Amino acid sequence: MNKTKTALESFKNDYIELLEFIKARYPLFHKSNFFIRDFQFGIQKYLEKKEIYISSLEANSIAKELGIFLEGKDIFQKINNRTWRINRPEFQASTPGDPF
Incomplete structure (x- = not known):
């Protein structure tokens, strides 16, 4: 199994x-x-933190496939081919306004 498929399955x-x-x-x-x-x-x-290096093309492929997977889990809600809305209440900002 190549590193792209291995990474995708791991994710x-x-x-x-x-x-x-x-x-x-x-x-x-x-x-x-x-x-x-x-x-x-x-x-x-x-x-990279795990010392696994992939190309931008490979990362894009993983992002697309994992995005579809997370849509199925209702964590990502598709807006268009390049954008999702996050549906994860645990990621709620603790205070309103700019979090930075």
């Missing part, structure tokens, strides 16, 4: 860890928009 089995990693680095909040490019970069950075 499907433990997507919470990936989302928590991305949330710690990017604005990812309940009911916020989330773009495929941010997802792609988050996936690449997560894998």
Whole structure:
């Protein structure tokens, strides 16, 4: 199995860890928009932390497939081909306004 398929299967089995990693680095909040490019970069950075290096094309492929998987789990709600709305109450901002 190649590293792209291995990473995708790993993310499907433990997507919470990936989302928590991305949330710690990017604005990812309940009911916020989330773009495929941010997802792609988050996936690449997560894998780099584990010393697994993939191309942007591979990260994009994983982001698209994992996005479809997370739509099925109702964690991502599709807006268009490049954007989802996050449906994860645990990611609710603790105070209203700019979280940064």
